[in-house]
Amino acid sequence: MAMSRAVRNPAFRQLRGQRSPGEFAAAVRRAAREIGEHVACDARYIGRVEAxxxxxxxxxxxxxxxxxxxxxxxxxxxxxDREAVRGRGAHSTPTEPPDHPSHPHSGKNNEESDVLRRAFMAGGSAAMAAVSLGLGPAPVPSPRHAPHHVGEAEVSAVEAAVRQIRLLDDRHGADGLYQRAAQPLQAAYALLDADTARRSAADRLHAGAGELAISVGWLAHDSGRFDDARSYYAEALATARVAGDPALEAHAFCNTAFLARDAGRPREAVRAAQAGERAAKHLSSPRLLALLTLREAGGWAGLGDRMGCAQALGRAKSLFARGPSDADPEWMTFFVEAELEMLEAQCWSALGDWPRAARHAQRAAALQDIRFARNLALYRAQLADDLARAGAPDRAAAVGQQVLDLLDQDQVQSSRIQAMLAGTARRLLPQRRAAGVPDFLERHASAPC
Structure with missing residues (x-):
């Protein structure tokens, strides 16, 4: 098929302004580091985009x-539009392959990538996900249809699926994603039984499959399906142990500790967090250790151990203050100062210190990037509940209205946030005469579940 003529991109050229292609590429790399991405952007890449x-x-x-x-x-x-580029006419103009900007695929690998894209996100986890991923409906292949030989295209497809699930969850919450998210996971584990050309590809595939299991487990966790989440986290942990991957093991234990806390098993939360700390000990990532120590603090808070919680919080803050590291895992991009404040707020809330919890939740909401609507709604829901418990019903109602704004605009779909807001509404019922409370209660009662 003849290749169509490329159409220049003046909009992108205008964004570059007076900077040279090399200077603009350096700015792209700096921006990538800010959000935990790794891109090999250079002047040639910028030139190809503009051309x-x-x-x-x-x-x-x-x-x-x-x-x-x-x-x-x-x-x-x-x-x-991604769907137009990667659809039937996708091969008429060269496009950038997932995650490898400097190395265009051959025709064979392009075909493999299309197959894997359909395999991993087929059918869409929701209409929103399908549009965001730019993928049309297609059945996930059964294990017997997995490729006989796994190469770069397949491994990259697994890693791309993990990133996109995380991105969609950050922006919208779990409920609209979970029902179909197990399909790409099934395909990923089918690939583990196929031959892999190189050991490095096999290691990446195990890590990718494990991270995908954790991502699907988190969608189950955040949508209130605790038994399902426990199973997915256990699957990821088993994959980490088989592959001898301490980073994946630490991530699996981190989420297991979080789940145990939410499920009312605080002692298990402490032990899982401590196991994660042992796995992460030699990974040169203070931020990872900080997060695991915060998970431990949450377990101590659930046990009512104020001293144990305070000590763990102190260690976590010291570790966090060491700053980011090149060894920080990609999945930790969410762990910024706002999340640190949120997790501390949850600890003080569990210990019954509502005013202190509200102060930290207020900081979390103020610091959170507004583009990530799910976390913004979560932090505000935590703040509303802490304010209601701390005896500030008017402020609680005002913040609760902000959460409803996000839910009403269909920006967020999260059973966790809905449950938190329902608890706040119940606590505000005796305060119906306080300013703003009747309006909040009426709007909450009429909101769709």
Whole structure:
């Protein structure tokens, strides 16, 4: 098939301004580091975008560009719709393969990537996910249809699926994603039984499958399906042990500790967090150890051990203060100062110190990036509940209205947040004469479940 003529991208060229392609590429790399992405952007890549050779960036570059230009869409940046680029006409113009911007695939690998994209996100986890991923419906292949030989295209597809699930969850919450998210996981584990050309690819595939299990487990966790979540986290832990992957093991224990706390098993939360700390001890990531120590603090709070909780919080803050590291796992991009404040708020809330909890929840909400609507709604829901318990019903109702705004706009779908807000509404019932409380209660009662 003849290759169509590339159409230049003047919108992207305008964004570069007076900077040289090399200077702009350096700015892209800096922005990527800010959000935990890794892109090999250089002057040649910028030139290819401006020349129209890259009609749509891969998912890593998409995250970086949208971070650099808040409020913009890919269309605003001069790119084509992903579905149009990767659909029937996708091979008429060269496009950038997922996660490897400097190394275009051969025709065979492009075909493999299309198959894997359909395998991993087929049918869409929700209409929103299907549109965001730019993928059309297709059945996930059964294990017997997995490729006989696994190479770069398959491994990259697993890693891309993990990133996109995380991105969609950050922005929208778990409820709209969970029902179909197990399909890409099934395909990933089918690939583990196939031959792998290189040991490095096999290691990446195990890590990717394990991270995918954790991502699906988190969607179950956040949507209130605790038994399902426990099973997925256990599957990820088993994968980590088989592969001898301490980073994956630490992540699995981190989420297991979080789940145990939410499920009312605080002693298990402490032990799982401590196991994660042991796994992460030699990974050179103070931020990872900080998060695991916060999980431990949450367990101590659940046990009513104020001293144990305070000590763990102190260690976590000291570790966090050491700053980010090149060894920080990619999945930890959510763990910024706002999340640190939120987790501390939850600890003091569990210990019954509502005013202190509210102060930390207020900081979390103020610090959170507004683009991540799910976390913003979560932090505000925590703040509303802490304010209600602390004897500030008017402020609680006002913050509760802000959470309902996010829910009403269909920006967020999370059973966790809905349950928290329902608890706040119950606590405010005796305070119906306080300013703003009747309006909040009426609106909450009429909101769709």
């Amino acid at each position: 129209g050779e890259i009609r749509c960036p891969n998912y890593a570059y998409e995250r970086v560009f949208l971070h650099m230009f808040p409020g913009s869409t890919l269309s605003d940046l001069g790119f084509s």
